[in-house]
Amino acid sequence: MAAATTAGVDVARTGREPARRRRVHGEVPRAQRASLVSRTAVATALTVLAALWLTPLLWALLTSFKAEADTTTVPLEVVPDAGFTAEAYTRVLSNDNILTWFANSTIVTVVVTVLTLALSTTAAYGFSRTRFRGRNVLFALTIAGIMVPPQILVVPLYQQVTAMGLADTYAGIILPQLVVPAMVFILKKFFDGIPPELEEAARVDGASAFRIFWQVVMPLSRSIVAAVGIFVFIGAWNNFLWPFIIISDPDLMTLPVGLVQVRSSFGIQYAQVMASALLAGLPLIIIFMLFQRQIVRGVATTGLGGT
Structure with a gap:
């Protein structure tokens, strides 16, 4: 009441x-x-x-299941009158060059990812923890490298690689891709957020600098290292420009470069090109689905907002 x-x-x-x-x-x-x-x-x-x-991806998927004659009909047909067929995938998978290009991409991408992580983590840790003369200037130059378009470096890199006799070699493809300033910056910002007291405690116990880095810092950085590794892997797998310039031997071509060679006497085979592109992107989709949690966690804990 x-x-x-x-x-x-x-x-x-x-x-x-x-x-x-x-x-x-x-x-x-x-x-x-x-x-x-x-x-x-x-x-x-x-x-x-x-x-x-998703619209272009869906269109590529539909085109890959069409007969070659149905890919260029006017007007374009979403569902061809003759129906869908897997002939394009059969021809692509029966081409020995596709398997060679796939193997080359796998080798190059794995090596680039591993070596880039090794260089980026050690460089970032050095910038984060080591105090030396010119450190700020050197780090500023590293950050400035993010603003340089990679296309500008193509000509000097080509001259340098050919002068070293590394054209048409795995080393010629891999070495120019190992330095990634953006990843050094991301890792350095993450390392800045790790409490230095943990390292000081390990140092008091007699741990060396490398042991502190490997057994203290790296286990705490698994999420960001996984995210950076996936970003580097995707970039190396999709890299077209540099392998296209430095490689002329068909047996050393990577998959993005080799897909350009999917032609016949009648011109571009669109169904086969789409099938090849989807097969080439399948590993990236699988990796992203498996490690998307690490990507999100790594980006969320990077500390770009200032640490």
Whole structure:
């Protein structure tokens, strides 16, 4: 009875019912309505962007299952009258060069990823923990390398690699890809966030600098190292420009370069090209699905906001 009297007084004074009674009557507070509208707008925008991103992929998938004659019909047909066929995949997989190019891409990508992680982690740890003259200048030059488009370096890199006799070799493909300033910066920012007291305790126990780096710092950095490794792997696997320039031997071509060679006397075989491209992207999709948690965790804990 007293509660009802109090509620009546509140309504008489303010002209409004208490928030609890408004919720009971089914009314949604203004803040909740605004939040619902914003979430709906974001979901709609993300759905549209996802549809725009998936449309070319869906078209490539449909084209890969068409006969070659149906890929160039005018007007274009989403579903051909003759139906779908896996002939393009059969021809691609029966081509020995595809397997060679796939093996070359695997070798190059794995070596680039491993060596890049080794160089980037040690360089980033050195910038984070070591104090030496010119450290800030050297780190600034490293960061400046992020702003240099890789296309500008193609000509001097080509001259240097050919002068060393590394053209048409695995080393010629791999070595110019090992320095990635962006990854050094990301790793350095993460190492800055690791408490130095952990390293000081290990140093008091007699651990060497390398042992501290390998047994203390690296186990704490698994998430960011995994994320960086996946980014480097994807970049090396998809790299087309540099292998295309430095390699002319078909037996040493990587998969992105080899796909350009999927031609016949009748011109480009679009169904085979699409089938080859989807097969080439399949390893990346699998890796991302397996390690997406590490990617998100690594990016979230990078500490780019300042540590």
